[in-house]
Amino acid sequence: MKKFIILISGRGSNMGALLKAYKEGHLQAEPALVISNRSQAPGLETARSFGVRTEFISFKDGRAGEQRTIELAREVGAEFIVLAGFMRVLTETLINAFPNRIINIHPSLLPAFPGLHAQKQALDYGVRVSGCTTHFVNAGVDTGPTIQQRVVEVKPDDTEETLSARILAEEHGLIVETVNLLATNRLSTEEGREVTVLTADNADERR
Numbered sequence: 705m706k707k708f709i710i711l712i713s714g715r716g717s718n719m720g721a722l723l724k725a726y727k728e729g730h731l732q733a734e735p736a737l738v739i740s741n742r743s744q745a746p747g748l749e750t751a752r753s754f755g756v757r758t759e760f761i762s763f764k765d766g767r768a769g770e771q772r773t774i775e776l777a778r779e780v781g782a783e784f785i786v787l788a789g790f791m792r793v794l795t796e797t798l799i800n801a802f803p804n805r806i807i808n809i810h811p812s813l814l815p816a817f818p819g820l821h822a823q824k825q826a827l828d829y830g831v832r833v834s835g836c837t838t839h840f841v842n843a844g845v846d847t848g849p850t851i852q853q854r855v856v857e858v859k860p861d862d863t864e865e866t867l868s869a870r871i872l873a874e875e876h877g878l879i880v881e882t883v884n885l886l887a888t889n890r891l892s893t894e895e896g897r898e899v900t901v902l903t904a905d906n907a908d909e910r911r
């Protein structure tokens with residue numbers, strides 16, 4: 705089974721969804737390490753409660769933080785990296801060390817509403833649907849090839865809190881699904897920006 709690491713900055717509920725899925729036997733990769741760029745991130749305690757190793761790395765000097773992440777990823781034998789509420793933009797240092805092997809989850813239907821407060825941006829704009837996106841990470845802010853998306857209806861009486869909660873519930877399912885696709889080699893980016901989700905049939909063709 706492939707191993708991976710998770711990078712967080714705060715609450716870590718998406719990370720928690722992955723750790724729970726692994727514990728219950730629904731995840732086809734092993735979360736080997738959780739790294740936070742905030743020493744007091746509540747998610748670190750959650751990770752420890754699942755028995756997963758945790759590390760704090762200050763990314764203030766981005767390059768050194770990314771170098772340390774690469775060292776730790778290699779040390780634990782990780783083959784890919786999941787950004788789960790990790791609120792820093794990565795540089796080529798880390799991205800080039802794991803080409804097409806770093807994914808992020810974002811609470812909007814990208815390319816709409818990247819960056820901070822995506823749910824408030826959606827409400828302020830007045831869209832009728834929003835949702836969440838998983839994508840491969842490049843050096844931009846919430847850019848990079850889209851992997852999967854889930855749609856969430858925006859209701860007339862939604863507040864930032866109610867919309868965020870409904871999107872978050874979808875995020876927790878989506879992140880598990882995407883990690884399983886990546887872990888079982890069912891994602892291909894050969895076509896450039898476009899990510900192909902391989903089914904059993906076309907996966908056979910590509911073997």
Ligand code: GAR
Pocket residue numbers: 712713714715716717718719747788789790809810811819820821822846872875
């Ligand atoms: C999630 O909604 C995630 O999509 C978002 O931060 C939240 C983290 O929650 N990420 C971004 O906005 C990335 N630009 P969590 O710590 O409970 O998983």
